[in-house]
Structures are given as C-alpha cells and as structure tokens.
Amino acid sequence: MSIPREAYQTLQSIVGPEWVSDDPAICEADRYCSLSSPSDEQRRPGCSIEPASTEEVQAIVKVANRYKIPYVCTSTFYSAGTYARKDDSILIDLKRMNEIEIDEKNLYAIVGPGVAFSALQADLLKRGLITFVPGCGGNSSVLANTVNMGDAPIGWRYGLGYQRLLGVEWVLPDGEMLKMGSLSMSDDYFWGEGPGPDLRGLLRGCAGHQSRLGIVTKIGVKIFPFVSEELEPMGWAFHSFMKLPPNRFKWYNIRFYSREDAINAMFEIGRSEIGLVVMTVPPIFRSVARTRGVGCGGFWEAWKENGPKIKPNQEDLRVLLYGIGSDKRLEYEEKVLLDIVKDFGGSPREAPCRDETNFMAADAICANVVGGRFSSEVSYESINQAVRYSRVVNEITEKYKPRILEDYGTTNWVCPYELGYIAKMECLRMSSVENRDALDKWHDDVHKFCATGGGSTIFPEDEIFGPVWGNYPEKEAKIRALFDPNHVSAPQ
C-alpha cells in the first residue's frame, strides 16, 4: 500500500471503512475524469474517499497535512482538469455532500458540492425560480462550477459565476476553516462580501483554482426569478427539449450581412435592456447541431458542402425574449427588438419556442460530435474586444491550415453578459488526433498575442502571461505558500 498505513487507518476511522478504498480497480476508475485526454500527467490516486460532511473533509485534509500526502477533490468529476498529478494522492470525492436548501423569498440556495445543476434546477422550476445550466451540462456541480467558472448564456441577464457567490464555507489547504460573507458572523449565507476586504478574492479570479487552494464545502448561491408557468418536457434523447410558454418567451434568429451591424445591434439591445439570452451563432455550431446522430463523419461531409457557402461578413444573432412578469412585457421586448433589427438592417426569423440548453441539461455537443481533437481560446472582455481579437485568431489559424481543419473563419462565438457590460469570445479549433500539435502551437501563438495586447484569457499560462501581467504568478505563489505550507492541495 502506498498511502502510509497509519494514515489510511485514520481515514477509515473518519469516514467509516465503507467510504474509503485503496482497491486499485476503484482508484484506476478515479484516475481520469470524463473529458480529459489520457496522458502521463494523470496519476492513479492512492485512495479514493467519500466524506459526508464538512467535519469529515476537514479531518481528511488535516490527515493529509500531517502525513504530507497530496490530495485533490472532485465534486461531480466532469472537468477536464480534475485529476491527481502526483502519485499516491488522496482523491476526495464530495458527491455525498448533496444537501440543498432554498430560500425562495430571498433568492438564494445553499448547496453542498455534490449538488448537480439538474437537481437544483428541478427544485427551482417548481417554484418559479431558476439557476444556470452551464455549457458543460446539468450533470456538473453547482458549487464546483460557480467557484471555478460559472458561465451560461442566460448570464446576459443574470451575470457571471463570480457574481453569484454568496456566503462560502471553505476548508483551507491546511485544514483550517474560513467562513466568508454573512456566514462569517452567523449561520446565514445570504450575503457574500467581507467583512471588510473581500476574501472571496482569494477564491477565484476570472476562473477558480481548480482545487489548488483547498476545498469549498458549502456555498450560498444566487437564484433568480423566473416564470411560474410549467415548462413541458418533450422528445427523446438526443432530441429532447422543453416547451416554453409562448406568451412569455420568444426566440429570434437574426441574420446580418455586416458584422458591424450585428455588433451594433447587440450593443443597442443591451442599452434597451431586453432579452434573457443574446449571442452570435457561429455557423459551425449550427451545423454541429444539425448533424446530431450522424456521427463525426456525417458532420464533416455536410460541413465540406455547406461551409464554403457561408458569407464571410455574415453574422447571425440569436435572441431569447423574456416576458417576465407579464405577456405585455414580451410584446414590448419584441417590438423593441424588431425596431433595432430594422435600424441595423437585419432579417429576423422566429425560431421554435423551446429550450434545449439554457434551462435544461445543456451539453457541450461540439466537443463530442465532431470527433478528433479540439482546442479553444476563451476570453472575457468587451464586445468590441471579442470581435477584434477573433479577427487576429483567424489570421493565426490560417498559418496552421490544413493541419487545423478548415472552419472558413466561422467558429468564433461572441456571447455577451450582463446586458453587454462584458462578453465572452470563444474560438474553437479542430484537428485530427495526429495533428494535435498544430493545435498546441496555434494556442501558443494566440496566447502570445493575447498577453501583450489582445486582452484577456480564461486560463493564462504563467510563463507567457506572468511577466507582462503584473507578475501575478508570484502573488499567487505567495498566497498558496501562506495557506498551503505543506504543498498538499492538488500540487501541479
């Protein structure tokens, strides 16, 4: 056995022998998370443990510190980055900690790490409320997602993940407890910041630490008002969806033949404060969606035929109008949208009044359907930056074709949030398995540009970005050393 016997016995006594295992078969299963490509970096954990409470998590972390055993935690194990990078780590699986409490009146829920979006959403929809469903799917953990990312198109109206965190209960890397926001002073999760300087700033920046700074055991998370009408589930996988009440929702697809017009329309929709979702639709996304069920080969055949037909300056917007509170509001939103579309020369078409991804279990379909390998560059900045940056990314892509597969410059996605105060730009690129290194080089080039003038990226590499972005890695290293003196929290 590679975890010291004494330590293992203590772990057994903390959670009970049935909740910890060093069986190689079980540990091997916990080596890879759903979406990572197998590599040497992923190590089989020395044991896998499933605590049921914050006290148990704290005790496990203290044992890890005493014996200097590295640990990594997972909530629902979907992220591409959740795995042990050191031999004989403890894999802490938090799925049993799945309590949900909802404060309907004051619009927040308290969740443990094991609560998936689908579980919370099901409870909320019954009460005329909603949470997010991120692109990675309803199966992922509300807590892990909110602490680490927290991005979904309804952020147009309801903001991004970092704005949804309220009270936080956090087991620091050395096993000490940190309670933040209103929770710091009473048993109440309703408010997030302070007291005084806001230590939620340690928990995440643009993205979170991916378990490299301890384990969050409970959070208060914002939930939002929604319509009280029931949403009717329809269809079968892969074509399941929910019917939306047509008196309260309306989808529009709007085609613009000038990208500038589309962007200006997006700004104007923001100033007019309408809509629940506003985004561009990269033609490749649409093609992927249409080829569900025909597999990877089917997609590429269709794409070769349809891709070249796409006009280079064409931009489609997709807008979900939202009559929260009244039918009359939906009518107002529709009139305003159609005015804007007219002013900017777009042609609107109403789309079926249903939802597949925004309230229901979303799925990152692109990743799976087109096969091979993909890489993506994600940046959160302004709508203007998104458009200009994506042009540069297109130029860089040209250098690597044909090893990077032909996308006809159409895979850049602009998804603004908070009524346009901030926007995501996601540039997806694909290659065959053999040409994966082209993607790596592409990514490197993109990041070199980003660091020195492009703007913003979700996962900066320290070597490229650190020296020009205020030496942030040094500051992070100091914070980690401060709270993780034994260097055991998911060491890299």
Add this chain to the structure above:
Amino acid sequence: MQIKQALTKIVGAENVSDDPEALLSYSKDCSLSTPRAPNYVARPKNTDEVQKVVKLANESRIPVVPCSSGIHFYGNTIPNLGGIMLDLGRMNRILEFDLYNKMVRVEPGVTWGQLQSEAPKHKMMGLGPLLPHPLKSVLTSHLEREPMLIPKFEYAGSMVTIEAVLPDGEVFRTGSACVPGFPDKSLAEGVNPGGPGYLSYNWLLQGAQGTMGVVTWAKVKLAPRPKIDKTFFIPFEQLEDAAQLVYNVQRRMIGEECLILNSVNLAAILTKKWPQDYDNLRRILAPWTVILVSGGGWRRPEERIEYEEDGLREAANELHIPELPTSLPSLPGIERDLPGMLRNAWPEKKTYWKFASQGACQDVFFYTTLNRASEFVSVMSQVAAENGYCIDDIGFYVQPMEYGRSCHFECNFPYNPGNPDDVAMIYNLHAEAAEAAIDMGGYFSRPYGVVADMVYDRAASYTTALKKVKQLFDPNNIMSPGRLCF
C-alpha cells in the same frame, strides 16, 4: 524634517503641509471617532507621485492614509496612528466615458457632483448611493461598496477594474486592465474584473478602508439614463407590508430606483423650508413610503412604463393595496423632480439632508433580508428609547438589493453636536445599537470605527485569514494602520 523634505521633492512644496492648522482639519470628521492628527499632508497629482509617497512611507515606516472625498462621515480617514495624509483631491479627472461598455473611468477625486452633472450629456447616469454628498468621491463609493439605489444590477460588479499602488509601492492594474498598453494600445477595454490569474484583486481592495493600497483610478459601471419616468409613492403603516410589496415588484423585475424610507428621512430629504416644512411633512407623510421609479428606458419609453405600471398594479393587487399614488401630499411636482434628484448628488448649497434637522447625524447600517427589516426597526427603537433618544426622530432607510435578495438597512440618529450630553448619549447608542443588530444577525459588511472590533471579534476564521493576507501585502503595516482588524 526629513520626511517633509522628501514629500516636498515628490509633490512640490505647495502640496505638502505640516502646519498644525492644516493638519487639524484632517483630524476629525462628521463621525464620533476620536480626533487624531496626521503629521503631514501630501497632495499628489498622479500615480507616479502616489507611488513615490508610498515607497517613502515604507522606507521610513510611517503610516499613509489615503482620502479621496471632500467630506467624511465614518471616521475612516482619520489617521489613527498619525503619519502622512494622502489627499487625492487633486486627482479629479474623469479619464474616459466608455459609452459602448456603459462605463466611466475616474480618478479618486472625482465627486458625485462632478459625475452626475457630466453623465447626462452622454445619456447615462452613475450608479450612486442615496443622495450622496456632492463632495463625496465616486471612486470610494464603489470601493467601499455603498449600496446602489437600483436593485436590478448585480451589486458585486459595479467596480470593474482599477489601478492601485499596493502597500509595497508596486503599481498594479486589476482584471483585463493589466494588459500592457491599456487603455490606448491594447484590444482590451478593461471590462473584465477577474484576475489577473486566479485571484480577484478588486475584491481584496474593496471594503479595505485604505488598508490594502491606494486606488489611483477605477473603471465603474454607468446605466443608460431613462428618457422619461413615472414615480410612485406607495404609503404604508407597517414596514412588513412595504417590504412585501418590494418583494412582489422585484420578482417581476420592474422599475429603476426602488427604496423604502420612513417619514423622518423622507421629510428631511424633501423639506424646502426649515423647520416648518419639515415638521409638517413628518406629520402628514405615511410612516413608511415605498418609492419606485419606473423608467421608460432607451426605446419606446411610454410602452415600457405602461407594462411596468401594469406589473406594479398586479403586485399591489396581490396585497390588496387599492391605490398607487404618484404624488405626495403638499409637495406638488415632486413626482417630476424626484428621479432627477435621485440621479444627482445632494445640492452643494443646501445643508446635507442628514444634518439638516439637528446639526449632525450618526448612522448604523448593515445588511439583512427584507422579511426581517421590521424586527430591526423594533430593536433599534428599543435601544434608542433605553438611551433616552426620542424614537420619533429616528430616520430609517431600507434599500433593497439585487431583486430584493437582501437589503441595506440604515438607521439615522440625528443629534445636536453642540450639546455634550447628546453627544455622549449618541456615542453609547451607536455602540449598543450595533451590538444589538449583530446579535440579531445583522451583517456589517463594512464595519467602521468601533463596530470593526465587534465584527472581527466574532468573525474569528475570517479575521485570522484577513490578517495573514494583510501581512503579505503590507508587511510593514503602513497603510492606514489601526483600522479594521489591523
């Protein structure tokens, strides 16, 4: 003498002082905090000078206390341990109106008076607190997380990116403003608050009362200014009922400014002629008033107000509220004037509303949820009565936050600063009221003065972690020492 010379070299002789009279004006404010004078005042004009002063302070181990506003209420710019008062009033430029992103970038000395008179030229408005003093700094309002009047915005994100001189003298830009070449030579427009990297430095500097660095500019959100408005004043006998209406309204996501005031505060705000109007208004106004401004927005303003009004009516019907008045007794035209008033600073020539009735005012404010607000009214009134304060004089202000998710609850105790007995009583009352509110679960996210000790004594795990972080960023403890738990 040496420090004065060094400061003179940095900011110029006319911007340094150790003249006792000049220092005296920084030693006290409108709060009951014990006066303490700084040793020097320095008035830098740019980031470079701020940086040099902070470096000098590190070398000489002398405290630095930044101040941006031209007026202070809560004792948090009083130099508890002396040192250099860094008065940022000269840094008062509006650096950019970024109209695409609906933001403005301001230096610390930009006041609410200044911003709110500039913003309308761009069809925008600042997201301000209730009737800020005209000399109050816009930057510190956002830095100190003051509650905004419009509950439809996510409050946690109003300050987007900043430039700060950290306690060790490093100039650091947060979020996407960290990109080299910002703002002129990079694609980034400084609208992403996160990072750089995996920390949010904005958050660590917010609510810090000058202990974590000196902010030299901030990019903050604006909102489109509605073209037309309709204002509702809905009277209530009981705060519970007022709170319930606010829940109903916010659930429908309608309205711009939305707040609840008791008759004392509403009278103080709306009085034109003191004292006769004030006494009269206090008598005739309802005990509680919900003020809701329905804004016509950017397009089709009449239609927008129409559906909002329908929504409000529906929300009111659920509570059997028969009428939705759009005026107040004996205040003709107020429905027309109020939105403009709320989107402006308090007029410079008028005595500040909180001080108008008795000359001074002590506030106790914290967060709670709307359904608990009335419990706090009872307890605050009880503590006031026990201290011999006339409970009819207490002003209450309840500001719903984020669709009614919580509220900023504020009690204002006007008092006569010329009467030593009154001052002593208020001093006690303030401490006891804060203590009682904390015991009931009132959350003081911005603890000032004596309240800081009460808060940090209780928030044990937070205090421990905060002290570690402070030690890391400010090893010599030069930034505003003696404040918060430092």
